[in-house]
Amino acid sequence: MSWDxxxxxxxxxxxxxxxxxxxxQEVLCVSGPDLQKVTxxxxxxxxxxxxxxxxxxxxxxxxxxxxxQRGECHRLESGxxxxxxxxxxxxxxxxxxxxxxxxxxxxxxxxxxxxxxxxLSLSVQYPVEHGGLSAGQESTPPAGPPDATxxxxxxxxxxxxxxxxxxxxxxxxxxxSDVPPSVIGGLRFSDHIYVEHxxxxxxxxxxxxxxxxxxxxQGLVRLVVVDSVAALFRSEFQADDWLERxxxxxxxxxxxxxxxxxxxxxxLCINQVTDVFNQSSSSVSSSSSSVSPALGLAWAxxxxxxxxxxxxxxxxxxxxxxxxxxxxxVVFAPHLARGxxxxxxxxxxxxxxLDPA
Amino acid sequence: MTxxxxxxxxxxxxxxxxxxxxxVLVPHxxxxxxxxQGRSIKNVEEALEALQAARxxxxxxxxxxxxxxxxxxxxxxxxxxxxxxxxxxGGGIPVGKVTEICGAPGVGKTQLCLQLAVDVQVPPCFGxxxxxxxxxxxxGSFQLQRVVDLAGAxxxxxxxxxxxxxxxxxxxTFSVETxxxxxxxxxxxxxxxxxxxxxxxxxxxxxxPKLRLLVVDSVAFPFLRLHDDLSQRTRLLQGLGLQLIATATRHSIAVVIxxxxxTRLRGGQSQLVPALGDVWGHAPSIxxxxxWEESRRLASIVKSPGHMDATVQxxxxxxxxxxxxxxxxxxxxxxxxxxxx
Numbered sequence: 001m002s003w004d005x006x007x008x009x010x011x012x013x014x015x016x017x018x019x020x021x022x023x024x025q026e027v028l029c030v031s032g033p034d035l036q037k038v039t040x041x042x043x044x045x046x047x048x049x050x051x052x053x054x055x056x057x058x059x060x061x062x063x064x065x066x067x068x069q070r071g072e073c074h075r076l077e078s079g080x081x082x083x084x085x086x087x088x089x090x091x092x093x094x095x096x097x098x099x100x101x102x103x104x105x106x107x108x109x110x111x112x113x114x115x116x117x118x119x120l121s122l123s124v125q126y127p128v129e130h131g132g133l134s135a136g137q138e139s140t141p142p143a144g145p146p147d148a149t150x151x152x153x154x155x156x157x158x159x160x161x162x163x164x165x166x167x168x169x170x171x172x173x174x175x176x177s178d179v180p181p182s183v184i185g186g187l188r189f190s191d192h193i194y195v196e197h198x199x200x201x202x203x204x205x206x207x208x209x210x211x212x213x214x215x216x217x218q219g220l221v222r223l224v225v226v227d228s229v230a231a232l233f234r235s236e237f238q239a240d241d242w243l244e245r246x247x248x249x250x251x252x253x254x255x256x257x258x259x260x261x262x263x264x265x266x267x268l269c270i271n272q273v274t275d276v277f278n279q280s281s282s283s284v285s286s287s288s289s290s291v292s293p294a295l296g297l298a299w300a301x302x303x304x305x306x307x308x309x310x311x312x313x314x315x316x317x318x319x320x321x322x323x324x325x326x327x328x329x330v331v332f333a334p335h336l337a338r339g340x341x342x343x344x345x346x347x348x349x350x351x352x353x354l355d356p357a
Numbered sequence: 358m359t360x361x362x363x364x365x366x367x368x369x370x371x372x373x374x375x376x377x378x379x380x381v382l383v384p385h386x387x388x389x390x391x392x393x394q395g396r397s398i399k400n401v402e403e404a405l406e407a408l409q410a411a412r413x414x415x416x417x418x419x420x421x422x423x424x425x426x427x428x429x430x431x432x433x434x435x436x437x438x439x440x441x442x443x444x445x446x447g448g449g450i451p452v453g454k455v456t457e458i459c460g461a462p463g464v465g466k467t468q469l470c471l472q473l474a475v476d477v478q479v480p481p482c483f484g485x486x487x488x489x490x491x492x493x494x495x496x497g498s499f500q501l502q503r504v505v506d507l508a509g510a511x512x513x514x515x516x517x518x519x520x521x522x523x524x525x526x527x528x529x530t531f532s533v534e535t536x537x538x539x540x541x542x543x544x545x546x547x548x549x550x551x552x553x554x555x556x557x558x559x560x561x562x563x564x565x566p567k568l569r570l571l572v573v574d575s576v577a578f579p580f581l582r583l584h585d586d587l588s589q590r591t592r593l594l595q596g597l598g599l600q601l602i603a604t605a606t607r608h609s610i611a612v613v614i615x616x617x618x619x620t621r622l623r624g625g626q627s628q629l630v631p632a633l634g635d636v637w638g639h640a641p642s643i644x645x646x647x648x649w650e651e652s653r654r655l656a657s658i659v660k661s662p663g664h665m666d667a668t669v670q671x672x673x674x675x676x677x678x679x680x681x682x683x684x685x686x687x688x689x690x691x692x693x694x695x696x697x698x
Contacts, residue, residue, distance in 0.1 A: 028553055060544075261546055332462060
């Protein structure tokens with residue numbers, strides 16, 4: 001840390017160097033009186049030092065919400081949402097997944113969580129005007145392929161369902177009837193989905209700390225899906241190791257948040273559910289269902305948007321296909337009302353079913 | 358405090374007469390005289406500073422309890438638009454104090470913070486403070502869509518209440534755009550940025566005398582990652598708490614912070630307690646606990662020097678933080694309803 005950049009009096013800089021304080025962050029983490037003791041400076045000098053260190057650590061100046069609404073600060077609020085590909089579900093989510101923050105999707109096995117993850121990996125490749133996060137045709141160089149951004153899909157339990165992905169790709173025209181066929185035809189979907197298989201926590205950390213930032217920085221990827229979060233944390237820790245598990249969980253969550261904020265990327269975490277036995281004493285959630293998302297309160301505190309997928313009784317029929325009925329619920333989100341939509345899983349993907357009036 | 362000043366004055370007089378000479382009075386760095394080198398000159402500098410402060414009356418002057426009461430009454434409080442909660446709090450969130458809102462995820466802490474950010478701007482003729490707000494967001498929960506919803510609902514609510522000329526004139530300056538222009542947003546990605554932002558806050562406040570509310574949502578999120586070095590975390594939290602209290606009293610703003618819940622194991626039983634430990638519990642003056650009871654949302658005052666412990670029911674509608682409906686229909690899922698007012 002070159003202290004000369006901070007525009008302080010020379011005596012302050014020399015005192016700081018003598019006290020072996022290496023960075024502005026270290027200075028901020030020491031209290032005023034302790035700094036006085038360590039550096040031997042007077043109170044006003046220490047205040048100047050803290051002030052300069054704080055100014056160096058501050059990321060950006062405060063902005064007004066009006067500036068955000070006018071689109072003047074893209075890093076803070078880009079106003080983008082990742083559409084799901086179905087207008088009913090986009091209506092539930094007010095546009096789609098938010099671009100900053102971690103979205104969690106939990107549900108029983110067979111509820112359709114992986115299906116939604118695959119569908120989002122395809123919808124992210126569309127241009128922004130069609131609900132995706134790709135740069136769009138206008139900004140591509142005249143001679144060269146369209147610059148689509150894809151998704152990074154991290155599998156931790158089951159192998160990647162490649163056959164289902166191929167089926168979804170071949171049926172995109174049916175699902176996305178609002179997009180011109182030329183746009184769909186020009187996208188090479190499977191080229192832009194990067195699949196990772198991580199069998200344990202260490203390889204997951206490596207993947208998120210090295211490979212994901214590389215892909216995100218180059219703009220090759222604009223969505224990260226982790227399928228599923230619970231598998232590794234539940235299997236690698238014993239019941240009494242919960243302290244260690246919480247620490248690892250917090251590290252993992254902070255990595256996801258860092259990726260999401262640094263590269264303005266939506267992060268989708270698929271989670272399992274666990275049975276709830278003692279419902280009456282739960283003051284944590286309001287849902288009266290018999291299952292709740294796994295990994296407990298520590299993980300719940302790290303999640304920005306929580307969605308839940310449930311299988312319901314009954315089937316829904318469309319044309320020559322029939323599907324078991326499911327429901328996508330918003331459990332909590334800062335900008336969404338609690339509510340849900342019925343969903344069917346078809347050959348072409350997930351589609352919301354409008355409630356009969 | 359006055360005894361300290363007296364001792365300081367006495368010691369400075371002794372210095373003057375024992376070491377007579379202008380070299381003592383002039384803070385001269387690098388002088389070769391042994392009276393002016395090293396720490397002795399710094400002690401004299403600080404003594405002079407303290408004398409100066411005592412003379413001008415800042416930091417050392419004493420205040421009577423009556424003056425304090427008058428000051429508190431003229432500060433006012435920030436309404437929450439939930440009349441039952443305002444009643445329990447004696448008017449609303451008090452200005453000049455630190456209030457903590459804790460609760461499980463999804464219960465409505467961020468919604469209450471956003472509601473307060475809009476409510477602090479309500480013009481004084483409607484019972485608000487007409488002030489600005491700085492919102493420090495550490496977990497990415499500030500969503501512009503939601504703020505626009507809340508601002509629109511507040512404007513509609515006030516325009517329905519406008520009766521006399523003064524209120525109608527005030528409504529011309531109270532619109533969604535002006536509300537958005539009075540909310541300052543800062544995003545802090547880790548605890549160092551949060552500490553830096555709070556260090557620079559006094560300058561920010563000096564330039565904006567109309568600022569009446571500081572929201573930190575949430576304090577727990579960046580500090581939860583410091584699980585390796587708990588003693589450093591405690592130290593930093595204590596310093597942060599003192600800084601927040603000092604900012605609230607010195608600049609007469611309301612400070613609202615959000616906290617998570619965590620489980621504590623006590624003799625085989627687990628209970629939900631606010632995160633960050635008991636040491637942090639001393640920082641806020643008022644603590645509001647938001648929790649679920651089956652499908653109802655309850656707000657309880659669990660710590661307050663000036664109010665009785667009380668629990669009220671509230672709901673979150675598409676217009677924001679409001680009282681629960683009078684007709685208590687317990688549904689398993691409470692959808693947000695468009696209340697036609």
